[in-house]
Amino acid sequence: MNKVQNNKAWWLVLPVFLLVAFSAVIPMMTVVNYSVQDIFDQSSRYFVGADWYKQVLLDPRLHDSLLRQFIYSACVLLIEIPLGIAIALTMPTKGRWSSLVLIILAIPLLIPWNVVGTIWQIFGRADIGLLGSTLNAMGISYNYAANTMDAWVTVLVMDVWHWTSLVALLCYSGLRAIPDVYYQAARIDRASAWAVFRHIQLPKLKSVLLIAVMLRFMDSFMIYTEPFVLTGGGPGNATTFLSQTLTQMAVGQFDLGPAAAFSLVYFLIILLVSWLFYTAMTHSDANR
Amino acid sequence: MAEIHLRNLAHSYSPTPAGPDDYAIREMNHVWEQGGAYALLGPSGCGKSTLLNIISGLLSPSEGQVLFDHKVVNELTPEKRNIAQVFQFPVVYDTMTVFDNLAFPLRNQGMAEAKIHSKVQEIAEVLDLQSLLSKKARNLTADEKQKVSMGRGLVRDDVSAILFDEPLTVIDPHLKWKLRRKLKQIHEQFNITMVYVTHDQLEASTFADKIAVMYGGQIVQFGTPRELFERPSHTFVGYFIGSPGMNLIEVQAEAGGVRFAGTHLPLSAALQQRITDTHYTTLQVGIRPEFIHVWDEPNPDALQADVVHVEDLGTYKILTLNLDGAPLKVRLAEDKPVPEGRASISFPAQWLMLYVDDYLLEVLP
Numbered sequence: 001m002n003k004v005q006n007n008k009a010w011w012l013v014l015p016v017f018l019l020v021a022f023s024a025v026i027p028m029m030t031v032v033n034y035s036v037q038d039i040f041d042q043s044s045r046y047f048v049g050a051d052w053y054k055q056v057l058l059d060p061r062l063h064d065s066l067l068r069q070f071i072y073s074a075c076v077l078l079i080e081i082p083l084g085i086a087i088a089l090t091m092p093t094k095g096r097w098s099s100l101v102l103i104i105l106a107i108p109l110l111i112p113w114n115v116v117g118t119i120w121q122i123f124g125r126a127d128i129g130l131l132g133s134t135l136n137a138m139g140i141s142y143n144y145a146a147n148t149m150d151a152w153v154t155v156l157v158m159d160v161w162h163w164t165s166l167v168a169l170l171c172y173s174g175l176r177a178i179p180d181v182y183y184q185a186a187r188i189d190r191a192s193a194w195a196v197f198r199h200i201q202l203p204k205l206k207s208v209l210l211i212a213v214m215l216r217f218m219d220s221f222m223i224y225t226e227p228f229v230l231t232g233g234g235p236g237n238a239t240t241f242l243s244q245t246l247t248q249m250a251v252g253q254f255d256l257g258p259a260a261a262f263s264l265v266y267f268l269i270i271l272l273v274s275w276l277f278y279t280a281m282t283h284s285d286a287n288r
Numbered sequence: 289m290a291e292i293h294l295r296n297l298a299h300s301y302s303p304t305p306a307g308p309d310d311y312a313i314r315e316m317n318h319v320w321e322q323g324g325a326y327a328l329l330g331p332s333g334c335g336k337s338t339l340l341n342i343i344s345g346l347l348s349p350s351e352g353q354v355l356f357d358h359k360v361v362n363e364l365t366p367e368k369r370n371i372a373q374v375f376q377f378p379v380v381y382d383t384m385t386v387f388d389n390l391a392f393p394l395r396n397q398g399m400a401e402a403k404i405h406s407k408v409q410e411i412a413e414v415l416d417l418q419s420l421l422s423k424k425a426r427n428l429t430a431d432e433k434q435k436v437s438m439g440r441g442l443v444r445d446d447v448s449a450i451l452f453d454e455p456l457t458v459i460d461p462h463l464k465w466k467l468r469r470k471l472k473q474i475h476e477q478f479n480i481t482m483v484y485v486t487h488d489q490l491e492a493s494t495f496a497d498k499i500a501v502m503y504g505g506q507i508v509q510f511g512t513p514r515e516l517f518e519r520p521s522h523t524f525v526g527y528f529i530g531s532p533g534m535n536l537i538e539v540q541a542e543a544g545g546v547r548f549a550g551t552h553l554p555l556s557a558a559l560q561q562r563i564t565d566t567h568y569t570t571l572q573v574g575i576r577p578e579f580i581h582v583w584d585e586p587n588p589d590a591l592q593a594d595v596v597h598v599e600d601l602g603t604y605k606i607l608t609l610n611l612d613g614a615p616l617k618v619r620l621a622e623d624k625p626v627p628e629g630r631a632s633i634s635f636p637a638q639w640l641m642l643y644v645d646d647y648l649l650e651v652l653p
Contacts, residue, residue: 179377181375181376181377181379182379184341184346184366184373184375185373185375185379185437185440187346187365187366187367188344188346188366188371188372188373188393188441189392189393189396189440190367190393190396190397191392191396192396195392195396199381199382199383199384199392200381203381203382203383204382
């Protein structure tokens with residue numbers, strides 16, 4: 001057998017290689033570069049091995065931040081996913097109302113992060129904010145700038161307000177894709193409403209739910225702007241999440257080495273958890 | 289189990305139907321007797337599925353009534369009507385096993401688990417699904433899914449009727465035959481009213497004792513396969529049933545019979561009388577390709593037609609003839625001599641049908 005030596009095809013994949021290199025690999029390698037060296041200026045840099053990693057992994061401030069981050073993302077998923085499904089199930093499917101509801105739901109998604117933070121910052125203020133002053137006038141003591149619980153609730157409600165629409169719209173599109181005949185068969189089989197949801201709607205929503213869970217996990221795990229604008233991470237460090245801690249470290253204290261090591265660990269955590277979600281949600285397909 | 293009676297039934301998808309063309313089902317009266325095996329045969333879009341969905345209650349008719357055993361069920365939901373329906377495309381509950389799929393309708397009616405078990409086993413055996421019972425339904429092939437889909441209908445043997453909406457469309461041809469036989473067996477075993485919708489005449493005649501042919505939202509003939517073949521009561525039935533369909537020639541009435549171009553066809557005195565009694569716009573004669581007689585030798589007393597084309601289909605031949613400008617198909621047995629150039633043919637009187645505005649003109653007894 002004569003093997004033809006022709007490597008022209010490599011030229012065709014070259015653009016992709018270049019694109020990926022410049023957009024992902026090279027920037028990331030500079031971070032890797034910082035994370036294993038102590039760099040003072042162009043001429044004085046010292047290889048420090050895994051020292052920055054050790055330091056970062058043992059830092060109690062980061063442990064607290066990471067724990068807060070996990071609790072926050074868990075809350076976001078536990079509220080937004082069921083709520084999004086519930087909204088999608090109750091949305092009208094035809095007529096003028098359905099378009100109107102779609103538009104209303106899409107509005108929060110179109111508002112920039114900064115603006116969302118500012119809206120809620122003002123809305124929730126105990127002295128002049130509509131929400132804050134109303135609650136206080138009703139005798140409910142509320143002050144997100146001073147009370148940890150209030151701050152958390154406000155940040156979570158803000159996130160739910162901003163992003164539940166995304167889950168709802170994804171689920172709505174998933175529900176519309178279910179052929180009518182499934183519902184007809186369920187009626188013939190005398191299935192209850194719960195059985196229809198459990199055995200028809202939920203299984204058919206699985207792929208859009210996977211996307212929704214991944215998007216909401218990644219976004220909420222990387223959240224920065226909204227709590228930063230709303231609470232500035234306070235009161236104390238109560239709403240300081242990982243991104244903000246990282247920014248303090250890299251920009252505030254200019255500890256580039258530890259910040260680089262931390263960035264990579266942060267990235268790996270997101271990758272790992274996303275992979276876990278993905279595997280858990282697609283695994284049942286493999287069952288025979 | 290029930291007798292299903294459709295009384296003055298009509299359905300339009302438009303809320304304000306203006307004329308007959310707005311109706312998917314035109315006003316009809318029809319009875320499906322308890323325990324019968326029926327086929328509802330017709331081309332796509334003739335209203336078959338609409339009619340089926342009205343019987344099962346998935347669709348509410350705009351006019352008229354549906355009665356089960358003399359009780360009006362218009363207001364009852366499909367759940368309350370206790371009816372089973374199998375759809376064209378397989379519907380299975382993906383996350384459940386085959387066993388749970390088959391048990392699902394029984395569990396929904398609160399049957400005891402032990403009884404469910406024996407029922408499911410019984411139906412799995414009939415449909416050859418035993419080896420798949422513990423498999424997840426989503427991993428099945430299309431055929432298997434459709435069998436599960438049918439199984440869910442058949443497992444409930446207390447139903448008023450089982451409706452099939454072209455259930456074998458997605459099934460492999462060699463399995464189709466097997467499944468049709470299975471359905472027939474199940475029908476004989478449980479004596480349930482079954483209505484089987486199809487556009488395939490072979491499927492209809494192998495499954496059903498009686499076939500309702502639907503055309504343009506109406507049942508144009510209801511009868512045994514043989515009746516449909518021998519005495520089509522509507523030109524559509526003549527054209528749709530049989531392969532090739534009935535030859536139809538437009539004619540004018542004249543003394544002693546009818547005429548087209550230079551050809552005179554004699555008719556019985558009774559038929560001639562009937563023609564003069566009716567006000568018609570079109571008059572057609574119809575004769576099946578199987579029933580046209582071709583003389584072995586040229587016969588000057590017979591009709592003379594040009595042979596246009598001969599098609600050999602192995603066990604028989606199809607001749608295409610031209611009789612005074614009217615195209616005719618003739619089915620010729622394999623052992624008969626094939627006429628060359630000109631053919632001498634006759635239309636036996638008993639097989640020559642006369643249609644007035646598409647409906648068969650019958651001699652009143």
